[in-house]
Amino acid sequence: MEVTELLPLFQFFKKYNPLSTDGEKNIAAISSINTFKKNTDLQPIGHTCKTIYFLNKGIARIYYFKDGxxxxxxxxxxxxxxxRVESLFTGKPSLKAIQILEDAEIVGINSNQLFKLYDSFPEIERLFRKIFEAAYVETVHRIEGIQFHTAEERYKALLQEAPDVLMRIPLKYVASYLGITQVSLSRIRGLK
Amino acid sequence: MEVTELLPLFQFFKKYNPLSTDGEKNIAAISSINTFKKNTDLQPIGHTCKTIYFLNKGIARIYYFKDGxxxxxxxxxxxxxxxRVESLFTGKPSLKAIQILEDAEIVGINSNQLFKLYDSFPEIERLFRKIFEAAYVETVHRIEGIQFHTAEERYKALLQEAPDVLMRIPLKYVASYLGITQVSLSRIRGLK
DNA sequence: CTATTCATTTATCATATGATAAATAATCAC
DNA sequence: GTGATTATTTATCATATGATAAATGAATAG
Structure with missing residues (x-):
């Protein structure tokens, strides 16, 4: 693809590690854009993650099945x-899927080719290092949010931090994200 | 320090990204070894994390206070x-401390100097990228372990995956790691 | 060694959440 | 638009865990 077709992506990159023109071109060369309809999965569960996605438009979630x-x-x-970092970084099949929750336009970056670019473009390796460091930090905070908070507290925190989630996403998906059943979430919401 | 004084560290590094002799020397140059007594903190809560530690010997934990x-x-x-990645990667003060649980010998690597090394040694940047990618994956798995498992299941999983934790660490510390109170953990252990 | 502090267990009671079922409400296919 | 599917709410009951208190056991300082 051309760099000019991927402006939101490169804008996003600038927040972490601005790239040289050459770096941008090389990433564009291993990227593609696709659209996906609501309720479709990007990839079936069980496949190894070989693409890093960037959401131009739409909403998605990562999900998996635990005991059905x-x-x-x-x-x-x-x-x-x-x-799905647990697959991307280990090369093992992922037991998780990415599902589209609102019609989406998505950039896909081939990860094997990306990792090859790391060898000739330290700036690209650094960029993704920083992106995933930030994601790691978020995950650490997520654990803090789970530990020792009641479901109601977790719900209220989400309501404050990311009201979008509760406005735009089916509650059945939100419930498991909060670590409770859908019925419990409904009850908590009813409390007022 | 000399490379020869840091063999366990460089042995550990080899699992992620073997370094050139030059790379090892440069890391050795910004490292130091210290011993710490049981029950001491490496750094007080509230300070920004400027050291990456490697545990040659001993046991430690990261802890923080939530609502006291x-x-x-x-x-x-x-x-x-x-x-404490939430501080190391953001530059913000850490609300967490590292406590020594068994007398320890610890290598400290100055993180600011390390980050400078990244510029001239892509192999070092890559090494730490991989180390923290692996830690990130572990953290993701940790969340899966918390979500939708009872305290008893979490306890039994820990007993299987890391019996050392339960054998060598005071239960009061294990309880909060499992997300339950110390009294509940004691009850769960007593069950069977 | 003794006393003091600290860690762990045990017991009781209160409560949040799960499980299940059923009633509404919303969405979707045709 | 209508019926069928799917999502959400409401209700009831069971249970795991928290809170508190007290008893026992282990570690530590002097």
Whole structure:
């Protein structure tokens, strides 16, 4: 693809590590844009993650099944990177899927080719290092949010930090993200 | 320090990204070794994390206070890296402390100097990228372990995956790591 | 060694959340 | 638009865990 077709992506990159023109071109060369309809999965569960996604438009979630129950790991909105890191970084098959919750336009970056670029472009390796460091920090905070808070507190925190999630996403998906059943979430919301 | 004084550290590094002799020398130059007594803190809560630690010997934990309650974020044993990433990667003060649980010998690597080395040694940047990618993946798995499991299941999983934790660490610290009170953990242990 | 502090267990009671079922409400296919 | 599917709420009951208190056991200082 051309760099000019990926402006939101490169805008996003600037927040972490601005790239040289050459760096941008090389990333553009291994990227593609696709659109996806609501309720479709980007990839089936069980496949190894070989693409890093960037959400131009739409909403998505990563989910998996635990004992047959659908569990949401995380939600993603416009201008964010989506990757199943437990597969991307280990090369093992992912037991998770990325599902589109609102019609989406998504940039896909081939990860094998990206990792090859790391060798000739330290700036690209640094960029993704910083992106994933930030994601790591978020995950650490997520654990703090879970530990020792009641479901009601977690719900209220989400309401404050990311009201979008509660406005735009089916509650059944939010419940498992909060670590409770859908019925409990409904009850908590009813409390007032 | 000399490279020869840091063999366990460089052995550990080899699992992620083997370094050139020059790379090792440069890391050795910004490292130091110290011993710490049981129950001491490496750094007070509130200071910004400027050191990445490697545990040659001993046991440690990262902990913080939430609503006045001591919560264990994680445990660390011999041959592991310890860092409060939410401070290291953001430059913000850390609300967490590293406490020594068994007399320890610890390598400290100055993080500002390390980050400078990244510029001239891509191999070093890559090494730490991989180390923290692996830690990130572990953290993601940790969340899966918390979500939708009872305290008893979490306890039994820990017993299986890391019996060392339960054998060598005071239960009061383990309880908060599992997300329950110390009294509940004691009851769960008593069950069978 | 003794006393003091600290860690762990045990017991009781209160409560938040799960499980299940059923009633509404909203969405979707045709 | 209508019916069928899917999502959400409401209700009831069961249970795991928290809060508190007290008893026992272990570690530590002097």
């Amino acid at each position: 129950i659908d569990i949401t790991e995380n939600f993603y909105f416009e201008n964010s990177i989506i990757a | 309650i001591d919560i264990t974020e994680n445990f660390y044993f011999e041959n592991s890296i310890i860092a």
